[in-house]
Amino acid sequence: MKKRIWFNQWFTTVAHFIDMIRYNSDGIEFEVYGTSSNEDALYLSYCDAAFKEPTVTGEDYLQFCLEFCRIHSIDLFVPRKENVLIAKHIKEFNDLGVKVLVCPDARLxxxxxxxxxxxxxxxxxxxxxxxxAIPDYFVVSDAEAFKAAYYALKDKGHTVCFKPVIGEGGNGFRIIQDRLDSIEELFNKGISHKITFDHAYSILKQQSEFPPLMVLEYLxxxxxxxxxxxxxxxxxxxxxxxxxxxxxxxxxxxxxxxxxxxxxxxxxxxxxxxxxxxxxxxxxxxxxxxxxxxxxxxxxxxxxxxxxxxxxxxxxxxxxxxxxxxxxxxxxxxSYLEKEVILKNIIEKSSQERAFLSK
CATH class of the missing domain: 3.30.470.20 (ATP-grasp fold, B domain)
Known part of the structure; x- marks a missing residue:
């Protein structure tokens, strides 16, 4: 009997992982379910069944996950979105007979x-x-603290960068440079992650407080x-x-x-x-x-x-x-080459699920 495995709101490259699990050396058969808030998410086309997720977070999203597992008799759940919250409630999934591929130590x-x-x-x-080693760093939540952290790191001889304390990949990452790009630099490179201190400072001053930023030495x-x-x-x-x-x-x-x-x-x-x-x-x-x-x-x-x-x-x-x-x-x-993929239409099977997704 095929085991039903579900991937929620993943990176596009999860398509590779789906194929690796599906075509395993032990011959174990899997039926792959995928969900995303983006109905054109490419990895959905690699799934046997694909569904659009509601654009909710926190407790509402947790309830969506539990209900999705119940409706589709999911055996294995591989979460990315809200994986910390899901780890905190792993027993609720286990009680449904669902094994969750997540570190069960929620505090960690x-x-x-x-x-x-x-x-x-x-x-x-x-x-x-x-x-x-740990890079030299400061965590700041207002523009003046950002300014102080920048100059403290500069005084130690560091090039300075910053990024959100909580975030994935390169989202929000910037390198602070002392001057604007030259015309030569502008014409000879793609999208830049560089920003001047004055520009960053002027943006951050627009709010009295902002979500914590880590200001640190650039490696x-x-x-x-x-x-x-x-x-x-x-x-x-x-x-x-x-x-x-x-x-x-x-x-x-x-x-x-x-x-x-x-x-x-x-x-x-x-x-x-x-x-x-x-x-x-x-x-x-x-x-x-x-x-x-x-x-x-x-x-x-x-x-x-x-x-x-x-x-x-x-x-x-x-x-x-x-x-x-x-x-x-x-x-x-x-390395890699791009490959064209014809996108699969989202499938919604039950009126109960459509009602939940429309909330």
């Missing part, structure tokens, strides 16, 4: 969702501080994502993925970063698939963030010969019985 999830809390978490553990070295697979305190694999120029990614046997992943696993014991992001400065790795979920670029790391999305699902289904140490293939360099 909450800390890792907040970049300042993540840095404090690392700083509390002397073992981790030996293997990864100008090589960036790595370390995709990890763990369960019950054991790290089965860690794959450092170097971000090269443009779209180039390289799977690198970087023992320094593999050891770092082992130490983070030893202290935090994050289950299933998770991702550690670091960037080098002056030859030393500094932490950007830890994401307790599948990363958007996980499919690159799977070129190491390991189907990490399916193995995570297998751990969820089988627990300790599925634990095994895996040897990845390193030295693989890759």
């Amino acid at each position: 999830m909450e800390e890792l969702d907040d970049k300042e809390a993540t840095y404090r978490l690392i700083e509390r553990h002397s073992l981790l501080k030996e293997y990864v 100008d070295g090589t960036e790595y994502s370390i995709d990890c697979l763990g369960y019950d305190g054991e790290l089965m694999v860690a794959i450092p993925r170097k971000k090269g120029k443009g779209r180039v990614r390289e799977l690198e046997h970087n023992q320094e970063l593999i050891t770092l992943a082992e130490k983070i696993n030893q202290v935090l014991e994050i289950p299933f698939v998770y991702n550690i992001q670091v960037k080098y400065k002056e030859g030393k790795p500094k932490l950007l963030e830890i994401n307790p979920r599948m990363s958007g670029g996980l499919h690159y790391s799977c070129l190491a010969g390991i189907n990490m999305p399916y193995r995570a699902v297998k751990l969820l289904l089988m627990g300790n019985k599925a634990i095994e140490r895996i040897e990845p293939h390193f030295g693989i360099k890759s």
